[in-house]
Amino acid sequence: MIPKLMQSLTLSAPRIETSRRQFLIGALAAGTGIAVGFRLLTASPAAAAETAADDGAHAFSPYVTIDGDGKVTVLSSQFEMGQGSYNGIATLVAEELDADWSTIEVKGAAGNVQAYGNIAFGGAIQGTGGSTSMASSWERYRKAGAAARAMLVAAAAAEWGVDAAEITVDNGRLAHASGKSGGFGEFAAKAATMPVPADVTLKQPGDWKLIGNGKLKRFDSARKANGTEQYTIDVKLPGMLTAVMIHPPVFGAKVKSFDASAAKAIKGVVDVVETPRGIAVIGEHMWVAIKGRDAVTVEWDETAAEKRGTDELMSMYRDLAENPPAAVARKDGDAEAAFASAAKVIEGSFEFPYLAHAAMEPLNAVARMNEDGTLEIWGGHQFPDVYQRLSAEIAGIAPEKVRLNVMKSGGSFGRRAVFDGDVVVESVYAAKAIGFRAPVKVQWTREDDMHAGRYRPAYVHSLKAGLDENGKLVAWDDHIVGQSIVAKTAFQGMIQNGVDPTSVEGAHNLPYAIPNQTVGLTTTDVGVPVLWWRSVGSTHTAFAAETFLDEAAEAAGSDPVEFRLSMLEPDSRHAKVLKLAAEKAEWQKPLAEGRFRGVALAESFGSVVAEIAEVSTDGNGGIKVERVVAAVDCGLAINPDQVRAQVEGGIGFGLGAILGEEITLTDGKVDQGNFDMYTPLRIDAMPKVEVHIVPSANPPSGIGEPGVPPIGPAVANAAYKALGKRIRVMPFSKTLNA
Template sequence: MLPKLMQSITLPAARVEASRRQFLIGALATGTGLAIGFRLLSASPAAASETPAAGAHAFSPYVMIDGDGKVTVLSSQFEMGQGSYNGIATLVAEELDADWSTIDVKGAAGNLPAYGNIAFGGAMQGTGGSTSMVTSWERYRKAGAAARAMLVAAAASDWGVDAAEITVNKGVLSHPSGKSGGFGTFAAKAATLPVPADVKLKQPSDWKLIGNSELKRFDSARKANGTEQYTIDVKLPDMLTAVMIHPTLFGAKVKSFDASAARAIKGVVDVVETPRGIAVVGEHMWAAIKGREAVTVEWDEAGAEKRGTQQLMSMYRDLVKKPPAAVARKDGDAEAEFAKAAKVIEASFEFPYLAHAAMEPLNAVARMNEDGTLEIWGGHQFTEVYQKLAGDVAGVAAEKVRLHVMKTGGSFGRRAVFDGDVVVEAVHVAKAIGFRAPVKLQWTRENDMHAGRYRPAYVHSLKAGIDDSGKLVAWNDHIVGQSIMAKTAFEGMVKNGIDPTSVEGANNLPYAIPNQTVGLTTTDVGVPVLWWRSVGSTHTAFAAETFLDEVAEAAGRDPVEFRLSMLEPGSRHATVLKLAAEKAEWEKPLPQGRFRGVAIAESFGSVVAEIAEVSTDGNGQIKVERVVAAVDCGLAVNPDQVRAQVEGGIGFGLSAILGEEISLTDGAVDQGNFDLYTPLRIDAMPAVEVHIVASANPPSGIGEPGVPPIGPAVANAAYKALGKRLRVMPFSKSLDA
């Protein structure tokens, strides 16, 4: 559904600049598919980035090969630790037959026809929804194949031989006569040759890199030795550093402020007001922070959200008992079946607000140049959106905004925002000081925790009916919570009162239940919310899969057998469930003090089953000892990366269910750092096994699908260990009670 909305979004695209004497290969998104293009850049950077004639497709490179043979892949997808750069590099290097050690990847922006996310209908350049491999799978392979064909043609021309006699291996072209040369030798000439009208992609049997479990990430060494550069590392001549003072309550505005004491502090350059608060600008971070401590602000809280968590959750509990405001799914007549069911089971589940808590707090760098171009360094997850909004703030056209797409220390959805957030805020600060110097706006962890954009809080009320044979015949799920899409650029996604991100994972259960109803009541709360890693499935999968175990118990059936009885034999869901059960030895008794739980969930086109094994200390506390995961994500481009993402998703999901929570008191967020917001500690991370289902289907998502099943799998195991259902998140609330 998301792509249909994005097809209607049109934003100006900025120009892409590149240096001279480079061989460029580009793939353009067209109405009928992909067209491969290239050109040799002229000596003039301006000429190299000229706007195409009206009606022509804007050209933008996917691959650059320079004179020394270095291959640079220009990624349409944003790298935030999920490995999209590595995956896209693998696609190009495979078809190009490049030397993996010569590969580098840089973020690219500014050309919608070339870089638009195909999974979003090509209407915007954006990274999200675990679509990086989906949007890159064909066009980046074609770009690599076209580059290879042109290099071979150039070598054949130089050597006076048949191109079919030339082989390519690890960046070297060779001929049986003994002639050979690297990519750099032929790059310039290749750029003068015709682009192949069609390129033949390798057969899977010929792949050396795609699907190679031994292939390590090209950027691992840089991350290990600290040389990888993030926005927090950006340093520009005369650059100033700014920190923010945001209101304590959401919706509050600046009424007045006194910065006289702050301006007296050595190193403080200025204190300015922005639409979202007060910025303290210093020569360096320490001066800005000390200045911030000296500023006093009076807030206008007339329109602020002043309800605390207890009030909000009490309201949600009342609402969930009433009929839903909208219906997302209705199959058969669940109410009629409940009336004649042999057993009816009911339960409610509560989920708190959650922070994204990425390792690198939000930041951006803004600089206005003498030629009127605005440059912004940052984690540009929605490039066109940020480009246009930044231009609007600065008073320049979008094509005058140049985005430097930086690698980012995590996002989990936090940098994919509708209003430009910290990027726009950085431009506001730079503008407020007259653009007299570059400004790095760096949020502290407290800014990150207090300034909003959380996974929404939800309450679910579920009801199930089983017949005399133990068959599940009726199912009802009423969900209460905030809409992520409403009042944003994507509110067109909300149809008939249903925000799809609120019900995904609930309104598409894979089980054959003849009578199902899924209802939604959307609340109006002033707490800013946003998608959070695996979005709706973070709560819907937990509620459904935990409740399903309760139903299986009431029916007197094994949880795995019960699920399989409602799944199509041979389906992806049945396959991963059987694989997980086999690898976890589900049928084999566990040692005393160990307990298992199972869950399965589909999200972002992939299906993951997880079996958690827990122990208890006898005092009501549990420890997750082992998790066995089976995943069908289509073809695994980088199997090692797939395993890493599932492992990371399991840790991320565990962290949320065991102890993470954003709570509010009278509208103010209680947590400010990792002393009160408690992510998973390393000693709580279980041993994880990931088993990938072999598939010839195109790749589907993997950055998020590992998250949804872990919570219910652990909750189901914990019930066996403790004899207590854990229905209120985080578990610490129930386990410590």
């Protein structure tokens, strides 16, 4: 759903309508090598020629470069935050190029929406999110690899005086039956002068060596394992200063006054400056900046601040959930009449807390004004077009004078896809406040991230289900109460008829054949900043729906798997995935004493995942998740091992959230500061995970997020069998420790 919604964005940058037919392959000389990219048909020939003669930016930007030494560099439109998008895109290029996998490198690219706009978002914006990286890259990066290959072959044919059709390419080398051969690097410069192929023929699946290869190792695994991979936290520039922020203690507060005299007296503290986002304490290094921050006294204006705590907010949500919804997201049939005539009606209320993203690398960014008037920014640029525009406005320069260095990030889970630039603009504000006399890195601490972050919204669901005398589910009603992620942002246009689709996704599109359904939404106005969190709306909708379906199955006296299958088309993706999971988990086979199973099914980001969790009791009224069997249909699996890794990671991520994670507020202040109070999953609690991929010839769909939604309800359904308790309030600890 998210990709479709992103196509309705209203941003200051011009909207660009794109389709695969609008891309033409182009090439230009790049030093001693070749650069292959795409030019939009909307660019005039004269403009394209002028740009190509200049530096290849804007109307013509390369996706693939091959150097004289044979090194292949892929310029990725997608941000790498650990999910493996760089590896997937590299696979697409290397497959069609027939490159030597050991020569592949990938770098992040930005600053050219025409070349790098996310096709799944309609091309309007460059962005990484909604698990769209492979869907957006699937065709264009393969075409780039195929074009580069054709031009290398043409160059070798001209050099050797042979027919291009007689040349073979394998593992980074070109060869001819005459015995002539050479590596890519030998022909890179000449290839740049070859005519651009009017069209390219992509390989057939039977000819693939890398795509779908389950044994292909990630090209970047070694440096991630040995610590040589570079992240924004590792950036060190000559003369660079480090800034830490003092954010408001409650959301919506503003600086009234501050006294920095004691801080400035500390050796190594360079300056203390006010910005629209708080106070930046700038030092020669981070430790002295933190010492300086501790010495600053601030008086805050809390007139417009959010002062309510979690208890007050959730009490309000519960009351709202019992009233009619403010907007309707789905209405099929006549649910009211169906409930009135139902043989059995069950009801339940579900509560979900605020959640932090808690990525391994806290937020950071580096800003430097260069002598030529360009502003250079290093960071995890998940929405680079947005950050480029905002930074330009702050610095008072044209957007094209802002150069973004797209760094790899130690996690994001949606956290770096922000509307207001967040830490990126903080770095520009801080550097500007000292007259851009030195590069400035703004580095958040873990406590900054917890206290001043953005959170998965809190929600309450009020659910009702009606069954007829045969145990068939005939009526369903879900009233969802919570904050909108996109309200009052540049993404406001996503809200239609009062419905923020990110609040109801996974609920308003249930795959089950229930003749009478209503899904309502009441959006609250709360000052706590919220943001998409890995799998967005499905983090709560899947839990509410799939646990309540188990309650309905019990009320009907039906097996949970059979109950779901009875409402699915037999040949549907959902049915196939559910059957595969049940088969691999041996659902019908009795478990060993003390073991209990639960099942859940969810579709998100174009992929369908079923998970069956096996739990045991811990002897203290709690449970331990022992095993999870997952079946996934994510279209064609470009990197099967990466698909498995993402599902495994999603299960761990989601499991931590439902077992013990929550952000709470007291009088508007966030209570949690570090991992002593906010408790992600510990390694000893990670279950054994088996992932089974449904073979598919369909284009790839999402995989970074779809593993998260089913794990919570699968475990909750198993926990009910183990303990006899229905878990309706997150995290589990609130119920199991009660």
